Amino acid sequence: MAGNFNHIKYDMPIDEFKERFPMDMEDGSRNNTWGSLKGGMSKVRWATDLEYSRKVVLKFFDFTKEKEYREMHGAKTAKRLVQDLAARFQLESEVSAQLNHPHTVRVYEAGTIAGYAPFMTMEFIDGQDLEKAIEFVRASQQFQDEELLLIFYEICDTMDVAHKKRIINRDIKPANVLLGKYGALKVIDWGLAKILTSQQTKTPGADDKISLLNVNAQVNTIEGAIMGTEAYMAPEQKVGMAADERTDIYLLAGILYEGLTGEPPIRDRRNRIDTSKVALQELRDIVEKCMQTDPDNRYQTAEELKTAVKDALGSILSERCVSEVGLLSRWLGKKKSGDIPEPLILSDVVKKWTGNISRQTRKRMR
Numbered sequence: 057m058a059g060n061f062n063h064i065k066y067d068m069p070i071d072e073f074k075e076r077f078p079m080d081m082e083d084g085s086r087n088n089t090w091g092s093l094k095g096g097m098s099k100v101r102w103a104t105d106l107e108y109s110r111k112v113v114l115k116f117f118d119f120t121k122e123k124e125y126r127e128m129h130g131a132k133t134a135k136r137l138v139q140d141l142a143a144r145f146q147l148e149s150e151v152s153a154q155l156n157h158p159h160t161v162r163v164y165e166a167g168t169i170a171g172y173a174p175f176m177t178m179e180f181i182d183g184q185d186l187e188k189a190i191e192f193v194r195a196s197q198q199f200q201d202e203e204l205l206l207i208f209y210e211i212c213d214t215m216d217v218a219h220k221k222r223i224i225n226r227d228i229k230p231a232n233v234l235l236g237k238y239g240a241l242k243v244i245d246w247g248l249a250k251i252l253t254s255q256q257t258k259t260p261g262a263d264d265k266i267s268l269l270n271v272n273a274q275v276n277t278i279e280g281a282i283m284g285t286e287a288y289m290a291p292e293q294k295v296g297m298a299a300d301e302r303t304d305i306y307l308l309a310g311i312l313y314e315g316l317t318g319e320p321p322i323r324d325r326r327n328r329i330d331t332s333k334v335a336l337q338e339l340r341d342i343v344e345k346c347m348q349t350d351p352d353n354r355y356q357t358a359e360e361l362k363t364a365v366k367d368a369l370g371s372i373l374s375e376r377c378v379s380e381v382g383l384l385s386r387w388l389g390k391k392k393s394g395d396i397p398e399p400l401i402l403s404d405v406v407k408k409w410t411g412n413i414s415r416q417t418r419k420r421m422r
Contacts, residue, residue, distance in 0.1 A: 066167045073169045077103040077114055077177075098141055102180065105164075111180040112164060117141060117173035142174035144247045149176055151223055151246045159214040161234075161242050181244075182237040186311070187230035194318040201336060204315045205369045207233075207241065212308055212365060214243045216358035219259045219301045222252040226299055228307045229288045230314055248284065250299065258301045259357050287320040291349050302351035305361055309346030312339070321347065338368040 068076075079101045103114040117138065125134040149166040162179040169175055186207070211233060218225065227248040234242040284293045290306035293299060313321040317333040321343075324330065329347055334340040342364050348354045355361040 067171055068167060068169055068175075070170045073175070076106050077112075078106070079103045079114065098174075103177075105177060113161075113178040113180050114175065115145065115178065116175035117169065138172060138174075142168065142172075145174040145176050147249060148246045151218075151249045151251075152178075154221055154223065155214075155218055157214055157217050159210060159241050159243055160246075161244050178244075179242075181234045181240055181242050183235045183240065185231050186233040186235060186315075189235055190230055190315050190318060201316065201339060202369055202372050204312070205339075205365055205372070207235075208308075208312050208315065209362060209365050209369070210241050211243060211311060212358050212362045215304055215308060216362060218249075219257075219304070219358050222254070222257050222259070224250050224252060224299060224301055224304050225307070226250060226293070226303060227284050227288075228304060228311065229285055230311055233311070252300060256298070256300055259359075287322060290351075292351060300351070301357060302354050305346050305354050305356075305358065306351075308358070308361065309343050313343050313347075316343075336368075336372065338371055342368060 098115060099118045100113060100115050103112055104110070105112045125137060129137070145166055149163040152160055152163040161181065164177045164179070166174070166176040211228070215225065215228065223246075225243070225246060225248070227245060228243065232243065232245045234240070234244055236242065284290075284307075286294075288307055288310045290299070290303045292303060310321045313319075313329070313331075313334065316335070316339060319333070321329050327349070329343075331340050331344050331347075334343055342361070345364075346354055346361065355364065
């Protein structure tokens, strides 16, 4: 047990598992008909943990696909896929426990069903993902660049904490950032995370004592394996090269780019990303530097990226003569009028920033 996490590893009979975790289907109705679930080797569903009377996110091996995978890939390959999935679940629970950060989701339990099939339960966040939020605010034109930067800075800060523990995400994207109903921001899905060795890390002062039960050795993260989401992948990911913190830097810029343009950062036939769609030069410079093809030409750490974002935010506020108190008032006004959905009111983030950048802005305005 570590921090607030009680990621218990144990086995549960399948009947007990079904009884304890009745699941909510996509339409919100309670349904225990497991055969109706569709998808790949693992599924994610909302569920009610009857033992603790709480709503949870349940991630589990999809039994309905087991026979199909055996027929398609053979029993040996199907077994290896299950073992790989179990190792990833273990890695995700261990990473969450190590981070123990306000912007990461708590993992409650991790174990197996019927002696072999992995499952895990996680903190339920009532809200929506950043991808859907971006679609809404771009369509309604209710989102200002400085408001997006507040959110983006907190995501970068979360990754900075992870990198200092030698943990890289490799799949950070708008859909993996949740905006909670009560002001929470959570970076979710660390299933493709990797623990870098002391020799691999690019982060100065990274913790050299992190050891997650040698989970890396159990997970298929060997060089040459393609890991990530294609639309957001860094160039080195697409060719199966080793990833490090600078890979996450590239992925972070994809979030910023999509927030500013409403489109994912897809390269054209000339292998270029159209950054002209980013209106402000300060933000265009950040995106272009983060998304350099050569990792050596990017920001080398999340700390460097955070500094650049903070400088850009201070500059934008100064140019627009918007005070931090004014920024907070504007957000609260939008909340009252209903112009933006509840999950976008990150009052705790904005309040934090009223003190964070006021000194910097005052310096610029002298």
